[in-house]
Amino acid sequence: MFTGLIEHLGTVSHIEVDAAGATLIISNSAAILDDCHIGDSIAVNGCCLTVTEFDKAENGGCFKVWLANETLERSDLGERTVGDQLNLERAMGTHARFGGHFVQGHVDTTAAIVERTPDGDSLRLKFRLPEPTPSRPSLMRYLISKGFVAIDGASLTLTEVSDSDRTFGVMLIQHTQEKITLGKKKLGVKVNIEVDMVSKYLEKSVTAVLEGDGESSLRAMVEKVVEEVLVKKGLVD
Template structure:
């Protein structure tokens, strides 16, 4: 579990293909501030993707990328020299900020526009057009709600369900702390929608399905509605009393 508060920006210094599964081994350097308490097997979110540390030294750490990670994230597009957002897994004694971030990237989005607004930076992102995954994620994107972009917890300023786009604003402090401010139109970012929203949406959808099919608690509700309708029809003389 993570918070979406980026601790450090590291640099990709090595990208080696795996012979076994089509994945890669990546090495990130200039990472000493997040390696003081590191152990093999620890989780570090890299651009929002929860990855397992396989090796490390005082300045660098290695992780493996499986095909699923390559399909879901922008990590496969990284080249040596690219910088990435990093956050260690949440510790029990840590003050909690941001929002609950799982480190399970849902999809990628493309930067559609980027422009300064006073000392802030406004960005709009385009989700993959009309895919089942996009349609399932849109209910969890709401103005003033949370979204995780390349691992950073950010506030949504606008959502256009029809265009399947969403927008955020970076204050000056965030521009200094995140790799997002150095990206350009057309670049891809990792997106994880608010997990709480996903759970609520699923629970509501399941409840509505039960009502529609008349099963579970929905059957009791359906019976109550039928009795009310029948009573009204009898009072109006549509049905015999």
């Protein structure tokens, strides 16, 4: 589990892709390796990955992770090149303040940057989700204005949402622009998107009630509440 508060920017120093997946080595990462162990989870551009090797001294501190084909298909990591910077966050500790939102590190899809608009010292960015398919339905229903979304692993507040053209926007203050990679990305570039997991669980629970045996009990509860209101207002006996 992560908070979406990026701790450090690492640098891709090696990528090796084969039929089974890819190996990624991220350097200049000593700042987050002081308490690292083999098997630890680190969110890399929002993808929860397992540390398979690490060296606190080599190349400014580096660690190696393995990317399965599912990760390559869902995220932008397969498009990264040597020298690219990546957002890094260690798994959430029980001793720390919880300043972001619940981020699993399970990327849902990618979105493309379609607008970049300066706003004083801040930067407004707009993104477009891909066309939905039967196997990957639209994620727009999980996005609401002033809600949360994780973009490349960074917890951000949604400033606008348009269901009609599958777009949504965020605003980066100057501090955030300096601490994450998003503000440096150009138009058309893909970013990793993870929607709020709480909304997904809520949707599944409500759908199960409406489609299952719970429908009659839910209807009865609503009818009872309506009846009590009408009686209290003297509209029925």
